[in-house]
Amino acid sequence: MNWGTIDKYAKSLIKEAGHKIRVSFFNTIDVDTKADANDLVTNIDKAIEQFFISRIQSDFPNHFVLGEEGFGDDIRSLDGVIWLLDPIDGTMNFVHQKRNFAISLGIYCDGVGMLGYIYDVMNDDFYHAAKGEGAYYNDEKLPMLEVTPLSEAIIGVNASWVAPNRRIENEPIADMVHKCRGTRSYGSAAMELAYVSSGRIDAYLSLRLSPWDIAGGMVIAEEVGAIGTNLKGEKPNLLNQDTFIVARPGLHDEILRNHIRLK
Amino acid sequence: MNWGTIDKYAKSLIKEAGHKIRVSFFNTIDVDTKADANDLVTNIDKAIEQFFISRIQSDFPNHFVLGEEGFGDDIRSLDGVIWLLDPIDGTMNFVHQKRNFAISLGIYCDGVGMLGYIYDVMNDDFYHAAKGEGAYYNDEKLPMLEVTPLSEAIIGVNASWVAPNRRIENEPIADMVHKCRGTRSYGSAAMELAYVSSGRIDAYLSLRLSPWDIAGGMVIAEEVGAIGTNLKGEKPNLLNQDTFIVARPGLHDEILRNHIRLK
Known part of the structure; x- marks a missing residue:
């Protein structure tokens, strides 16, 4: 090829x-x-x-x-x-x-x-x-991404995942929102993946994405050292809808461990 | 002058x-x-x-x-x-x-x-x-803004106001998040005011803004018929920090009446 x-x-x-x-x-x-x-x-x-x-x-x-x-x-x-x-x-x-x-x-x-x-x-x-x-x-x-603590991170997360919802406990997410530097939501998973890869935001997560939303962005993200998985920490699903998080190294682990509790 | x-x-x-x-x-x-x-x-x-x-x-x-x-x-x-x-x-x-x-x-x-x-x-x-x-x-x-129901509206609201906070009851806000078409957060009140005035989002609200954040945007918003007030429905405060909402006509009233309960 x-x-x-x-x-x-x-x-x-x-x-x-x-x-x-x-x-x-x-x-x-x-x-x-x-x-x-x-x-x-x-x-x-x-x-x-x-x-x-x-x-x-x-x-x-x-x-x-x-x-x-x-x-x-x-x-x-x-x-x-x-x-x-x-x-x-x-x-x-x-x-x-x-x-x-x-x-x-x-x-x-x-x-x-x-x-x-x-x-x-x-x-x-x-x-x-x-x-x-x-x-x-x-x-x-694009330079390789460096480690950023949650307290200095801007997180891409939509308000609907902070409101009570069927997929995730919202208290630990609300706690993340309070502990991070700020949150943003742009309404395009691909653009938020591009923003993580170019260091404009530090993490992005969503409770419902499809393979075509993340496939292109994941190739880019991996080249700069961002970690992308579903919210169980598994490899992103390229055949079915799933949860998703992409973040700088370190931050990915911190968010998954302390702030994600799937229902 | x-x-x-x-x-x-x-x-x-x-x-x-x-x-x-x-x-x-x-x-x-x-x-x-x-x-x-x-x-x-x-x-x-x-x-x-x-x-x-x-x-x-x-x-x-x-x-x-x-x-x-x-x-x-x-x-x-x-x-x-x-x-x-x-x-x-x-x-x-x-x-x-x-x-x-x-x-x-x-x-x-x-x-x-x-x-x-x-x-x-x-x-x-x-x-x-x-x-x-x-x-x-x-x-x-810019054309005059027309009425849009909440179900078709994109609301500019930061996740931090949907998480439990000191200023506002978060359940009615979470209910607004579920009932609207979508939410966005861009991290600049002025740009969000500009987005409301140009019809790119339909409302924007924040629990803490200063006069310089809204003064320019309010002049623009009023010329297209957007309604801007604090969250009590009063004229925006140009001398002190206050709550704020700007929205299309109709939607402003709907959000204030059904989704805002100040603590």
């Missing part, structure tokens, strides 16, 4: 998709809901996923695609080369804000993340990594 | 200050703490406030300045012309992220907001308004 060629191809495909998304704002966007009333999808999410899939199927007929909108392959195992794609991560932001969303793509070979991309379309900010070759923010190589 | 002249002057001063902030990243930034360990201040916050004050004092010797860093006047009443300035709103973002902070400035005459500015320095995004003349995002006039 010539990963350098695939890398160049994927970057150019993502930039082209970004252009299509920016142009889409000239027209009316149709908004629909999926699993629940707040799970939005638009005609643009679907069109962008179809654009990726038709290109990948034609140029890499032996590769598989797992896409958020379901136009890709029915993936049951991580064997072979799989492109894990979220055409628009942060659809609610896309609809309400016309910004703060990203294209997220991870390319995995037999379950190992080889290439990862997060493209903040409206800022034209590109985070990318190839396994073993470091991670980049545009042309700038 | 020629407000048109003051408006042009203030805009140009803010742009010059923004340039100084961008240049400051070439050098080391000294970080200090204020009231508590997470209340950060830098040499740049101080230098930018002093830059504003020296210019305003020299060019408008009869005006007063109330600045976050305390180099301005000791303001006890809202009489006369007062410039309410936060040289860097979102200092934690400035330090950790080198983005997502804003210069916030409101110019008030006898307590009435005449001119308001929020400048997202790193994105070069300028939100501005003159009383009675509408609000602008760069050169684009």
Whole structure:
């Protein structure tokens, strides 16, 4: 497999998709809901996923695609080369804000993340990594992450996980919120992964993410030494929805040990 | 008073200050703490406030300045012309992220907001308004805000106000978090006010803000019909720290009535 060629191809495909998304704002966007009333999808999410899939199927007929909108392959195992794609991560932001969303793509070979991309379309900010070759923010190589204590950390965590919920004890999370330097929530898992990898926040956690939300970001995060697992501390799930945390080394362990109690 | 002249002057001063902030990243930034360990201040916050004050004092010797860093006047009443300035709103973002902070400035005459500015320095995004003349995002006039129900609203609220805290009952807030479409937290009150005014989020609330955090944003918000008050529903306090909410019409009332119970 010539990963350098695939890398160049994927970057150019993502930039082209970004252009299509920016142009889409000239027209009316149709908004629909999926699993629940707040799970939005638009005609643009679907069109962008179809654009990726038709290109990948034609140029890499032996590769598989797992896409958020379901136009890709029915993936049951991580064997072979799989492109894990979220055409628009942060659809609610896309609809309400016309910004703060990203294209997220991870390319995995037999379950190992080889290439990862997060493209903040409206800022034209590109985070990318190839396994073993470091991670980049545009042309700038991202430094390895250093240890930060919770008291100096900014944590990406949505208010809904601090409110009482079905998945997690909320008192230890509330305690984390009080002990950290501050919390943020941006509404795009991919962008929050990019923010952790570039040191803008120190950890990000969510109680419900899908493989396409984290696949690209995890390749980038690993290249700068961030630790990403589910909230049991296990390897992230690339086949099913699961909990998720990514954090600087040290902080990952501190949060999991002291502040996460799954129900 | 020629407000048109003051408006042009203030805009140009803010742009010059923004340039100084961008240049400051070439050098080391000294970080200090204020009231508590997470209340950060830098040499740049101080230098930018002093830059504003020296210019305003020299060019408008009869005006007063109330600045976050305390180099301005000791303001006890809202009489006369007062410039309410936060040289860097979102200092934690400035330090950790080198983005997502804003210069916030409101110019008030006898307590009435005449001119308001929020400048997202790193994105070069300028939100501005003159009383009675509408609000602008760069050169684009912002439309009047329409009513949005809570179920379709994105609320700017930090996780720390959903965790148990001294100021507010957290159960009704947690209930709001579950009932709204989503929550966000960006770590800059000025930027969140700008986001409400431009319809990117639908409400923003905080349990502790200072006059300089909201003065500029309130002038902008009022021009698009957003309602801003403290959490008792009273006019925002421009002399002291207080609670704060700004929201679309309708939503403001719905949140205050159903989800806010001050301790």
